Amino acid sequence: MSRTALGRVAAPPEHESTSGVFYFWVDRDQSVERTQIVTTKSTVAGREVAFVGIVQEVYRRSRQKDVGEEAARFDGRSAETPPFASEGVTYAEVAILRTDPVAHTPPTEESEVFLGDEVAAAKGYGMDRMGQRFDVGLLRNGGTEFAGRAAIDLDFLLGKNGGHLNVNGIAGLGTKSTLLLSMNWLLLREAKRQREEKQGDPKRLQVVPVIFNVKNFDLFFIDRWNTEYRKEELAHREDWRRMGVDEPRPFDMPRYFAPQAKGLSTPVQTGGRTTDVLPYSWSxxxxxxxxxxxxxxxxxxxxxxxxxxxxxxxxxxxxxxxxxxxxxxxxxxxxxxxxxxxxxxxxxxxxxxxxxxxxxxxxxxxxxxxQEGDGVLVRKEPKGNALKIPSVGQDSPIVIDLYGLHGTPSLQRFVVAAVFHQIQQIQSAKQVANLKYLITLDELNRFAPKDSSDPITQKLETIASEGRSQGIILFGAQQQASLVKPRVIENAAIRAIGRSGTLELGAEVWKFLGPSARSAASQLQPEEKLLYQPSFREPMLAKIPFPPFALSENDADSPPATGGGDQGLPPVSSADLDAF
Structure with missing residues (x-):
C-alpha cells in the first residue's frame, strides 16, 4: 500500500463531518474512486483514533459560481483557451465503517487520508470479529482493484446469530443463480473440510443442499463444466485462487428429480438431460x-x-x-x-x-x-414416488425440478410445501447435530407473494422466522423483493443485491440502503454483488468468481466422462496460473 496521502479531511459548511460520514479533498496528483477503502487517524480529546471508511461518492467542483461563469472564461467559444487554468477541486464523501478504539465521533479536519489495503478492509468490515469467517468473493477497492477477500459470518448465515440468504436482481443481469449455487458449492466444500479435519466430532458442519429448479431445466447441468468458464479459464481460476480455492470444478454427482409423467412411471422430458433423472409423485x-x-x-x-x-x-x-x-x-x-x-x-x-x-x-x-395434477398426484396407484429428503449430511446437492409443472403453479407450490414440511419433521427429531438444510428457491414472489396468506405462504413465513433454530436455511431470490411477503425478506440476515431496477430500489423494503448504495445497486456488473449483514455499517461490494459449473444447457460442456463433473480435461497447472 502506498503511503502517499490521497488528501486531507475537510469539514466546511454544508460538508460537515459526522460520526458516520466525513469528506476529504483529493490531492491533485492522486486519483480517488467510489468504493475504495480509505483510512485516516485523528487525535480526539487526547487519544488517537483510527478510522476506516468506504468512498461513497467522488465529486469535482470548480471555483466558478455558476455555468455562466464557466462559459465566460472561454468567452462562450469552446475553441478558445483561457489565460489561466481552472482551480477546481476533487473531493470525496466517505462512510465510516469502523473506528479503533470505538469512538462515535468524526475525524478532525486536515487529517491525512490514505488508500486502505486488505488489512484495513478486513478491519473495516469486522472480519477479525466474525465467529466463523466465510470467504465468498473478492472485495472491490475501486473500479479494478481488490482489497483482499469478501467474507460473511457463517454465524449470521447458518442460524447462530441469524439465518438465511436473500438475493435480489433483475433477470439476466442480476445473476442470482450464480451466487446461490456458488454458496451451495462453497458450503459443501466447507462441510467436507470439517469432516476431514474434525473426524468424529459430532458438532462438525453437515449440509443437505436442496435446490429447486424453476426455469427451463437450467440447473440440471451443474455437474458439467461451463463452456464460458473454459474460454477464459486462466482469469477465472486466478479469481478463485485469490479466494483460496485452488481447484474449482462442477458439482460432484448431484441427484436430479423431475415430475412423474402422466400415466407413466418415468419423469417428464428434461431437455438435454435424458438419463439419471428420477421421477417424483404422491399417492x-x-x-x-x-x-x-x-x-x-x-x-x-x-x-x-x-x-x-x-x-x-x-x-x-x-x-x-x-x-x-x-x-x-x-x-x-x-x-x-x-x-x-x-x-x-x-x-x-x-x-x-x-x-x-x-x-x-x-x-x-x-x-x-x-385432473391437473395427474402424474405428480398418481390417480390409480396406491403408492407414488414421494420425495425422500435425507436425514444426514450429503456431499452433493439434490435438484428438484418445478419447471415441468409450469402450467400448474398450485402444484409447484404444493411440491415446495411438501419438501419444507418433510424437512421440518426430520429436524424436529434432532437426530444429527449441526445438520443444516440449505433450501435454494428462486422466484420467491411466486411462492410467498406479498398479499397471500395461504398455508404454503405461511409455511415459508414460518421457515423464514423460525427455521434457523431448526437448521433450515432458506437461500431465496427474486427480481423484486417488494412483491414478496415482508417477513420472508426481513428475516434474511444476509442480503445480497445484484443489479436491480431503480423503481424497485425506491420501495420500502430497501430503506436500509443509503442513497449511494441504491445508486450502486442500479449499476452493478453481472459478477458484482452488494453484500449486507447486520454487523456491516455499509454494504460490501464483492466480485463473485465466475462459476465452473454450467448454469443452463446452452453453456454446458459435453457430458462427464467419469462422473462428478470430471470430463477428463487437463487441469490448469499452478505454473500456468503464475504465468497469468
Whole structure:
C-alpha cells in the first residue's frame, strides 16, 4: 500500500463531518474512486483514533459560481483557451465503517487520508470479529482493484446469530443463480473440510443442499463444466485462487428429480438431460402420511370457514393414527380416483355438519386438482414416488425440478410445501447435530407473494422466522423483493443485491440502503454483488468468481466422462496460473 496521502479531511459548511460520514479533498496528483477503502487517524480529546471508511461518492467542483461563469472564461467559444487554468477541486464523501478504539465521533479536519489495503478492509468490515469467517468473493477497492477477500459470518448465515440468504436482481443481469449455487458449492466444500479435519466430532458442519429448479431445466447441468468458464479459464481460476480455492470444478454427482409423467412411471422430458433423472409423485396415502392434504387447496378455499372445516374433517376421516405414525385408513378410499368416486357417491351421507353446496364445491376442487395434477398426484396407484429428503449430511446437492409443472403453479407450490414440511419433521427429531438444510428457491414472489396468506405462504413465513433454530436455511431470490411477503425478506440476515431496477430500489423494503448504495445497486456488473449483514455499517461490494459449473444447457460442456463433473480435461497447472 502506498503511503502517499490521497488528501486531507475537510469539514466546511454544508460538508460537515459526522460520526458516520466525513469528506476529504483529493490531492491533485492522486486519483480517488467510489468504493475504495480509505483510512485516516485523528487525535480526539487526547487519544488517537483510527478510522476506516468506504468512498461513497467522488465529486469535482470548480471555483466558478455558476455555468455562466464557466462559459465566460472561454468567452462562450469552446475553441478558445483561457489565460489561466481552472482551480477546481476533487473531493470525496466517505462512510465510516469502523473506528479503533470505538469512538462515535468524526475525524478532525486536515487529517491525512490514505488508500486502505486488505488489512484495513478486513478491519473495516469486522472480519477479525466474525465467529466463523466465510470467504465468498473478492472485495472491490475501486473500479479494478481488490482489497483482499469478501467474507460473511457463517454465524449470521447458518442460524447462530441469524439465518438465511436473500438475493435480489433483475433477470439476466442480476445473476442470482450464480451466487446461490456458488454458496451451495462453497458450503459443501466447507462441510467436507470439517469432516476431514474434525473426524468424529459430532458438532462438525453437515449440509443437505436442496435446490429447486424453476426455469427451463437450467440447473440440471451443474455437474458439467461451463463452456464460458473454459474460454477464459486462466482469469477465472486466478479469481478463485485469490479466494483460496485452488481447484474449482462442477458439482460432484448431484441427484436430479423431475415430475412423474402422466400415466407413466418415468419423469417428464428434461431437455438435454435424458438419463439419471428420477421421477417424483404422491399417492393419496403419501399425502395423508406426510400431512399434506390441506396444501392441495388454494388460499381462498382453505380460509373459507365452511370449506376449510370440511377439508379438515375429510383429512381426519382418511387418517388412521398408528404407533408407526399417520396412515391412510384401510377401510376407505385407497387412491385419488377412489376418493373422487367415493365422495361423489357418498357425500350426501357424509359430514352432515356441512351443507350440500359446500360438499359440491369440495368435489369440484378435488376433481380439478386430481385432473391437473395427474402424474405428480398418481390417480390409480396406491403408492407414488414421494420425495425422500435425507436425514444426514450429503456431499452433493439434490435438484428438484418445478419447471415441468409450469402450467400448474398450485402444484409447484404444493411440491415446495411438501419438501419444507418433510424437512421440518426430520429436524424436529434432532437426530444429527449441526445438520443444516440449505433450501435454494428462486422466484420467491411466486411462492410467498406479498398479499397471500395461504398455508404454503405461511409455511415459508414460518421457515423464514423460525427455521434457523431448526437448521433450515432458506437461500431465496427474486427480481423484486417488494412483491414478496415482508417477513420472508426481513428475516434474511444476509442480503445480497445484484443489479436491480431503480423503481424497485425506491420501495420500502430497501430503506436500509443509503442513497449511494441504491445508486450502486442500479449499476452493478453481472459478477458484482452488494453484500449486507447486520454487523456491516455499509454494504460490501464483492466480485463473485465466475462459476465452473454450467448454469443452463446452452453453456454446458459435453457430458462427464467419469462422473462428478470430471470430463477428463487437463487441469490448469499452478505454473500456468503464475504465468497469468
Amino acid at each position: 393419496l396415502a403419501d399425502v395423508i402420511e406426510q400431512e399434506l392434504f390441506s396444501f392441495l387447496f388454494s388460499e381462498e378455499d382453505v380460509y373459507d370457514p365452511n370449506f376449510g372445516g370440511l377439508v379438515g374433517e375429510m383429512e381426519e376421516y382418511l387418517t388412521s393414527e398408528t404407533a408407526a405414525g399417520r396412515k391412510l385408513r384401510k377401510d376407505g378410499p385407497q387412491t385419488f380416483a377412489d376418493l373422487l368416486d367415493w365422495f361423489r357417491d357418498e357425500r350426501d351421507s357424509l359430514f352432515m355438519d356441512f351443507v350440500k353446496a359446500t360438499k359440491g364445491k369440495l368435489l369440484r376442487r378435488l376433481k380439478y386438482i386430481v
